[in-house]
Amino acid sequence: MSARDASRARTRQLSLFARLRESRIFQGVALISPANAYLFFFVILPLVMIVILSFLSRGAYGQVVFRFNPGNYTRLLDPVYARILVYSLGVGFGTTVITMLIGYPLAYYIARSPARQRSMLLFLILVPFWTNFVIRIYAWIMILRGGGLLDTFLQWAGLTEEPLGLLYTPTAVMIGMVYEFLPFMVLPLYTSLEKIENALLEAAADLGAPPWRAFLRVTLPLSVPGMIAGTILVFIPAMGMFVLPDLMGGAKTLLIGNVIRNQFLTARDWPFGAAASMILMVMTLALTLFYTRRAGFSEELLV
Amino acid sequence: MSDKKLPLWLRLYGVAAYAYIYIPIMILMVFSFNTMKLNIRWEGFTTRWYGVLFNDQQVILATRNTLIIAVVSTIVATILGTMAALALHRYRFPGYNVSETMMYIPIVIPEVIMGISMLVLFVMLNFQLGLLTITLAHIAFNIPFVALVVRARLHGYDNAIDEAAMDLGANELTTFRRVTLPTIMPGVLSGAMLAFTLSLDDYVITYFTAGPGSTTLPLRVFSMVRFMVTPEVNALSTIWVLAVFLVLLAGQVVQNRRA
Amino acid sequence: MPGKYAVELRDVVKRFVTPEGRDLEAVSHVTMKIRNGEFFSMLGPSGCGKTTSLRLIAGFEWPTLGEVYIDGEPQGHRPPFQRPVNTVFQSYALFQHMTVFENVAFGLEMEGASKDEIRKRVGRSLEMVQLIGLDRRHPKQLSGGQQQRVALARALVKTPSVLLLDEPLGALDLKLRKEMQLELKALQQRLGITFVYVTHDQEEALTMSDRIAVMSQGKVLQMGPAVEIYERPTSRFVAAFIGEANFLDGRVKSLKGGNAVVTIPAWGTDIAGLSTTKVHVGDEVAVSIRPEKVRLTDAPEAVKNCLEGTVSTSTYIGSDTHIYLDVRGQRIKVWEQNRTSTLDPRSLYQVGAKAWITLPPENTLVLARE
Numbered sequence: 041m042s043a044r045d046a047s048r049a050r051t052r053q054l055s056l057f058a059r060l061r062e063s064r065i066f067q068g069v070a071l072i073s074p075a076n077a078y079l080f081f082f083v084i085l086p087l088v089m090i091v092i093l094s095f096l097s098r099g100a101y102g103q104v105v106f107r108f109n110p111g112n113y114t115r116l117l118d119p120v121y122a123r124i125l126v127y128s129l130g131v132g133f134g135t136t137v138i139t140m141l142i143g144y145p146l147a148y149y150i151a152r153s154p155a156r157q158r159s160m161l162l163f164l165i166l167v168p169f170w171t172n173f174v175i176r177i178y179a180w181i182m183i184l185r186g187g188g189l190l191d192t193f194l195q196w197a198g199l200t201e202e203p204l205g206l207l208y209t210p211t212a213v214m215i216g217m218v219y220e221f222l223p224f225m226v227l228p229l230y231t232s233l234e235k236i237e238n239a240l241l242e243a244a245a246d247l248g249a250p251p252w253r254a255f256l257r258v259t260l261p262l263s264v265p266g267m268i269a270g271t272i273l274v275f276i277p278a279m280g281m282f283v284l285p286d287l288m289g290g291a292k293t294l295l296i297g298n299v300i301r302n303q304f305l306t307a308r309d310w311p312f313g314a315a316a317s318m319i320l321m322v323m324t325l326a327l328t329l330f331y332t333r334r335a336g337f338s339e340e341l342l343v
Numbered sequence: 344m345s346d347k348k349l350p351l352w353l354r355l356y357g358v359a360a361y362a363y364i365y366i367p368i369m370i371l372m373v374f375s376f377n378t379m380k381l382n383i384r385w386e387g388f389t390t391r392w393y394g395v396l397f398n399d400q401q402v403i404l405a406t407r408n409t410l411i412i413a414v415v416s417t418i419v420a421t422i423l424g425t426m427a428a429l430a431l432h433r434y435r436f437p438g439y440n441v442s443e444t445m446m447y448i449p450i451v452i453p454e455v456i457m458g459i460s461m462l463v464l465f466v467m468l469n470f471q472l473g474l475l476t477i478t479l480a481h482i483a484f485n486i487p488f489v490a491l492v493v494r495a496r497l498h499g500y501d502n503a504i505d506e507a508a509m510d511l512g513a514n515e516l517t518t519f520r521r522v523t524l525p526t527i528m529p530g531v532l533s534g535a536m537l538a539f540t541l542s543l544d545d546y547v548i549t550y551f552t553a554g555p556g557s558t559t560l561p562l563r564v565f566s567m568v569r570f571m572v573t574p575e576v577n578a579l580s581t582i583w584v585l586a587v588f589l590v591l592l593a594g595q596v597v598q599n600r601r602a
Numbered sequence: 603m604p605g606k607y608a609v610e611l612r613d614v615v616k617r618f619v620t621p622e623g624r625d626l627e628a629v630s631h632v633t634m635k636i637r638n639g640e641f642f643s644m645l646g647p648s649g650c651g652k653t654t655s656l657r658l659i660a661g662f663e664w665p666t667l668g669e670v671y672i673d674g675e676p677q678g679h680r681p682p683f684q685r686p687v688n689t690v691f692q693s694y695a696l697f698q699h700m701t702v703f704e705n706v707a708f709g710l711e712m713e714g715a716s717k718d719e720i721r722k723r724v725g726r727s728l729e730m731v732q733l734i735g736l737d738r739r740h741p742k743q744l745s746g747g748q749q750q751r752v753a754l755a756r757a758l759v760k761t762p763s764v765l766l767l768d769e770p771l772g773a774l775d776l777k778l779r780k781e782m783q784l785e786l787k788a789l790q791q792r793l794g795i796t797f798v799y800v801t802h803d804q805e806e807a808l809t810m811s812d813r814i815a816v817m818s819q820g821k822v823l824q825m826g827p828a829v830e831i832y833e834r835p836t837s838r839f840v841a842a843f844i845g846e847a848n849f850l851d852g853r854v855k856s857l858k859g860g861n862a863v864v865t866i867p868a869w870g871t872d873i874a875g876l877s878t879t880k881v882h883v884g885d886e887v888a889v890s891i892r893p894e895k896v897r898l899t900d901a902p903e904a905v906k907n908c909l910e911g912t913v914s915t916s917t918y919i920g921s922d923t924h925i926y927l928d929v930r931g932q933r934i935k936v937w938e939q940n941r942t943s944t945l946d947p948r949s950l951y952q953v954g955a956k957a958w959i960t961l962p963p964e965n966t967l968v969l970a971r972e
Contacts, residue, residue, distance in 0.1 A: 075490065174561060192384060219364075503695035
């Protein structure tokens with residue numbers, strides 16, 4: 041029997057177990073199946089349910105009726121809701137821009153500090169980052185509310201006569217949003233900036249670029265992955281926030297997150313809430329695709 | 344980056360930015376000692392709110408729940424997430440891209456949507472909302488984070504060490520136990536810590552999947568802030584901030600000692 | 603059949619599917635018989651199949667066709683931990699979370715050896731590679747050369763009958779590499795173990811090996827002692843890959859026994875040489891001669907294969923001078939050993955000067971043109 045035939049015969053003799061053991065495909069599938077199954081059941085399936093739900097109707101007592109109803113979506117075109125959608129986008133956009141404006145110099149400052157200071161500075165950013173956000177917002181509630189600390193301070197300094205009434209306004213919401221999301225913008229920016237080798241800036245200087253030009257033509261473009269990661273980490277959650285507007289914006293300022301929550305817990309119009317969620321999902325996916333197509337899933341996201 | 348001294352304006356900006364970040368927190372902590380119950384103005388110094396806090400049964404219960412949920416969800420998510428990370432790093436199989444995308448979805452979608460979708464799932468299945476549903480939800484959003492962290496750490500992994508172990512006589516299981524696992528352990532622990540923290544802190548998803556009897560610390564803090572604003576909230580917040588500070592500090596020390 | 607050959611590959615084929623979905627035959631009908639106690643090298647450029655062949659012996663890959671034999675026993679689908687061979691990896695593959703001692707002891711632990719025996723054997727192994735005193739360190743704390751020795755000690759402690767080495771010296775700097783080459787050779791001779799060594803560095807292979815298998819594109823082109831590979835390459839690839847060679851295109855005019863006469867169109871004359879491979883009259887061939895074998899004189903000689911040329915460049919290397927001549931439009935390299943004591947070597951081979959080259963027929967090879 042030739043070597044060839046012997047080999048083939050031997051393969052046939054191998055038990056299923058041995059063949060599986062060699063199969064890398066089997067090993068890979070076996071490892072990922074538990075996580076896949078779990079995520080499919082607890083993430084994908086619920087999302088599919090939401091999609092289906094968005095096309096159904098609400099019964100008289102708030103239960104779900106299996107009647108096809110595209111009206112949920114058309115209801116969203118109502119000026120009331122359209123305004124909320126636009127406002128949510130605006131808040132997301134505004135938060136992103138402001139946190140980037142405030143956060144970029146801060147990230148730059150940390151990145152260019154000497155190594156010892158740098159780890160301490162990072163540590164100081166991480167502490168608020170990991171502190172529960174309700175607590176951090178509460179601090180601002182204390183400051184901003186009518187008769188609160190800011191008012192007390194301004195009156196004591198003689199700058200105002202009456203309380204400013206900043207709490208429960210869109211301004212308060214923005215202040216809270218920026219405060220909440222600042223670390224999310226600073227950390228990826230820092231990661232990006234820190235990776236820029238000194239040698240590049242020295243080369244730019246060597247070739248005749250003054251510092252501001254070196255910044256514009258070398259540093260800024262190289263920090264774009266960080267900017268993109270920061271945008272993803274800020275814009276999307278900001279749009280979907282409902283806790284913050286609830287606490288700091290009062291009944292007047294609603295984001296789409298509030299609408300969704302209200303439909304599911306207060307108004308009990310689940311199909312409508314599902315439709316609103318779909319819109320938020322679409323906006324999220326559009327943003328994510330737009331940004332990751334430009335940068336890929338970079339490591340700056342691994343904050 | 345550079346060794347050169349930073350321009351003055353940048354240093355001033357840095358100080359101002361840190362002040363902006365920390366002053367509210369400082370205020371929060373200071374006012375935990377305020378004698379005034381409504382906590383609008385500073386009245387006097389007292390530590391009694393801490394006493395109130397430590398006797399607050401609801402807070403104690405919430406803390407216990409939070410810890411249980413965090414521990415359980417971390418353990419499950421770490422195991423499943425690490426397995427997934429290994430699968431994605433080392434193997435190619437049919438359905439690879441789908442699996443990878445599915446892994447990233449919970450990270451990208453807004454928490455509201457994850458929360459309500461799980462609520463819908465549990466209601467449709469007639470699952471009673473409680474600690475179990477919260478834990479199941481936490482596992483779901485923790486798996487991707489663990490997988491992400493472990494996968495990042497797997498990047499530099501030299502597959503040859505597994506081959507070396509087998510070459511020296513270890514079978515697949517022994518190789519995993521004696522070589523692979525110890526080598527990836529720092530990454531796995533990082534992922535576990537991340538999962539633990541995310542679980543401790545989570546408000547939104549917990550909000551939708553919690554039942555009437557099952558409250559967690561973040562939920563409790565929220566209702567305290569919303570409805571019952573006394574310096575007790577400040578006391579709780581102060582302790583929370585200090586806890587985070589100490590844990591992060593410990594983490595830094597461990598990291599420095601390893602290096 | 604016990605003990606006939608240490609390692610044997612019989613008509614082994616290994617096919618892969620590339621990530622792009624194409625079929626790749628990394629090892630193509632390779633047959634090798636490696637003798638007990640020899641230092642056997644597989645030499646070739648990247649992608650030639652040498653590493654894959656080594657991995658087939660170790661058990662990290664299984665043959666698509668054909669069979670691998672170790673000590674006369676067919677290995678079939680045996681996993682690496684059941685084979686009596688050990689490997690030294692290119693990246694050393696040291697266990698970073700273990701100390702040097704634990705690394706070396708690992709293989710013995712797998713065997714179930716007692717603590718005392720482990721201590722003794724690890725000690726001996728570390729002594730053999732001159733690493734005494736470092737056993738409590740971690741790999742991270744060692745230099746590249748030290749890490750390499752740990753990898754070696756770890757593989758040798760199990761006293762395998764065959765040691766497989768996959769380009770183990772690649773990451774070392776030149777001087778260290780040359781030192782290690784001599785040490786490895788000495789170690790092999792002292793221990794009497796069969797070494798199967800993979801490298802792309804032909805000098806390394808020539809220095810250390812008893813026999814070399816030159817590989818390209820999954821096939822073994824030539825196998826034999828270093829001298830044979832160097833002096834009598836059987837293909838143009840081998841002649842070009844090992845050492846340096848001059849090549850001239852020609853056509854076989856006549857053949858008698860091993861002696862051939864080849865017409866070189868570019869020169870318009872015939873060259874006499876040795877044919878070591880199967881060529882026929884009328885075949886297109888490549889005439890090859892190594893630069894150190896070309897005789898350089900400043901006057902013509904009345905012998906076969908003597909031609910006139912002009913010096914175009916001359917480079918002083920120290921022990922040699924490398925001279926490039928233009929001979930009737932063809933560039934010929936000549937290495938001349940520097941036996942003089944002059945301090946002005948350039949005076950010997952001035953650019954533009956006339957010189958005569960002789961290609962001794964016994965050193966001129968006629969190879970099939972590929």
